[in-house]
Amino acid sequence: MTVSIHNPDQYMAALRTIVAQGRKRIGLLVGAGAAAGMVKPDGTYPLIPAVAGLTDQVLTTLAPTYQQQIDGLKAELAQHDIETILSRIRSLSQVIGSAKVHDLDGTGFATFGEAICSEIGKIVDVRLPAAGSAYAHLVNWITGTTRDYPVEIFTTNYDLLFEEAFESVRAPYFDGFTGGREPFFDPVSVSRSDLPARWTRLWKLHGSLGWRASAKGEVIRTGQSSASHLVFPEHLKYDQTQKAPYAALLDRLRAFLLTPDTLLVSIGFSFADAHIAAGLDEALAANPSSSVFAFQYKILDEEGPACDLARRLPNFSVYARDQAKVNGIRGVWKAPAELPNKDWGPIRSTYLDKDGNFMLGAIEPFARFFAASRSIQAFPTPPALTATAAVMPPTTPTAPVV
Known part of the structure; x- marks a missing residue:
């Protein structure tokens, strides 16, 4: 090896x-x-939080109004990040019309999506x-x-x-x-x-x-x-x-x-x-x-x-x-x-x-x-490569392609 x-x-x-x-x-x-x-x-x-932190903050803020919908969407989605959830919300807003999914119709999901965007905007506006x-x-x-x-x-x-x-x-x-x-x-x-x-x-x-x-x-x-x-x-x-x-x-x-x-x-x-x-x-x-x-x-x-x-x-x-x-x-x-x-x-x-x-x-x-x-601190020439390996023969790392 x-x-x-x-x-x-x-x-x-x-x-x-x-x-x-x-x-x-x-x-x-x-x-x-x-x-x-x-x-x-x-x-x-x-x-600004990364995606996981952003998801937690947004959903926590909206939970008092949309907890039923959040739970329902998470149950049917493999990924629970805010972008995946928003993608699903916007697709539902376009296709279900007056029918209801998770107790919201198309207009309700459109409003839900707008609320998510608004909360994201508040978080990233720093x-x-x-x-x-x-x-x-x-x-x-x-x-x-x-x-x-x-x-x-x-x-x-x-x-x-x-x-x-x-x-x-x-x-x-x-x-x-x-x-x-x-x-x-x-x-x-x-x-x-x-x-x-x-x-x-x-x-x-x-x-x-x-x-x-x-x-x-x-x-x-x-x-x-x-x-x-x-x-x-x-x-x-x-x-x-x-x-x-x-x-x-x-x-x-x-x-x-x-x-x-x-x-x-x-x-x-x-x-x-x-x-x-x-x-x-x-x-x-x-x-x-x-x-x-x-x-x-x-x-x-x-x-x-x-x-x-x-x-x-x-x-x-x-x-x-x-x-x-x-x-x-x-x-x-x-x-x-x-x-x-x-x-x-x-x-x-x-x-x-x-x-x-x-x-x-x-x-x-x-x-x-x-x-x-x-900075003035620099190599006059690139450093010589030192190869070490646990088992012979050693491999020689190559320089990055630039």
């Missing part, structure tokens, strides 16, 4: 060099786990801590160098935290909307990307606070924080998810990965979203020169959807707390006993804790690592 190892110094030195420069086309894929790992202004966590935040660190990294290509941020989150972080330092960004009175979505600008590279692209894949339908039924951005038109990954609402801007933004994600020599780095994203996972799978298979680095918070055995993609795609790498899967090779993290050079100790401490656990699956150390990438 051969045991593979991965040297975190090797991979992080290479990544640090890439993100410190402005020459490579880089994107970020940010999921709900990012805001869940950020601190509130009072020092407690989370700033502000960044004034003392600093992970998103502020990421914006500092983005704006800190001249770039050949814009950084593109793809996020499934509905909050306005990235918008706040960019605006607080007067850094320009483009989210696909243009106009003054009722900003409208322009899919041509999204697909062509004509703006200068200093304009970060911010793509809200599942919609956002402040989006609503105009009198013509088109999605507009209001500049407010209402949540009546949040869009969730609903399997039964094919017509809605295919409308602009949602289809155009998913197309943009695929087009990004189909561009030669691109790197997409994910944080706080579980890869359980079937639409996004399918798009990544297709694009990475078609373009071996693009790569995805998935930074995951849990141990590798608990990151099933990400590992499934890594098993099929050698250009999809998973960096979990205890192990990594890089170029199809699974191995435990093993840092050399000796530092590569005398300056590397503080740098290693940004991605490995004292027990040797990899930390960049959490948004705060992840953001600090990116923001500090331009």
Whole structure:
């Protein structure tokens, strides 16, 4: 039996060099786990709960009015997260008419769905801590160098935290909307990307606070924080998810990965979203020169959807707390006993804790690592790879595809 190892110094030195420069086309894929790992202004966590916490809060608030319906829906659904429940509610609102299911008719379920959206909006409508935040660190990294290509941020989150972080330092960004009175979505600008590279692209894949339908039924951005038109990954609402801007933004994600020599780095994203996972799978298979680095918070055995993609795609790498899967090779993290050079100790401490656990699956150390990438402490050359194995012959970990 051969045991593979991965040297975190090797991979992080290479990544640090890439993100410190402005020459490579880089994107970020940010999921709900990012805001869940950020601190509130009072020092407690989370700033915004992840899906499980969001589900508990919303259903607890609505239980006095809709407990019978909540119990009935949970009994018939295999998954009980808020997005699955909302998908079922909206489908019932469209098909049952005056008939009743769980003692509600179609109009009643429509009202129930609106109440869920309203409660979600209240929970995710938060502000960044004034003392600093992970998103502020990421914006500092983005704006800190001249770039050949814009950084593109793809996020499934509905909050306005990235918008706040960019605006607080007067850094320009483009989210696909243009106009003054009722900003409208322009899919041509999204697909062509004509703006200068200093304009970060911010793509809200599942919609956002402040989006609503105009009198013509088109999605507009209001500049407010209402949540009546949040869009969730609903399997039964094919017509809605295919409308602009949602289809155009998913197309943009695929087009990004189909561009030669691109790197997409994910944080706080579980890869359980079937639409996004399918798009990544297709694009990475078609373009071996693009790569995805998935930074995951849990141990590798608990990151099933990400590992499934890594098993099929050698250009999809998973960096979990205890192990990594890089170029199809699974191995435990093993840092050399000796530092590569005398300056590397503080740098290693940004991605490995004292027990040797990899930390960049959490948004705060992840953001600090990116923001500090331009530090003068750096390798003159990449560190030599140290191979260790429990049984001979040893395997030689390969460098990440970037």
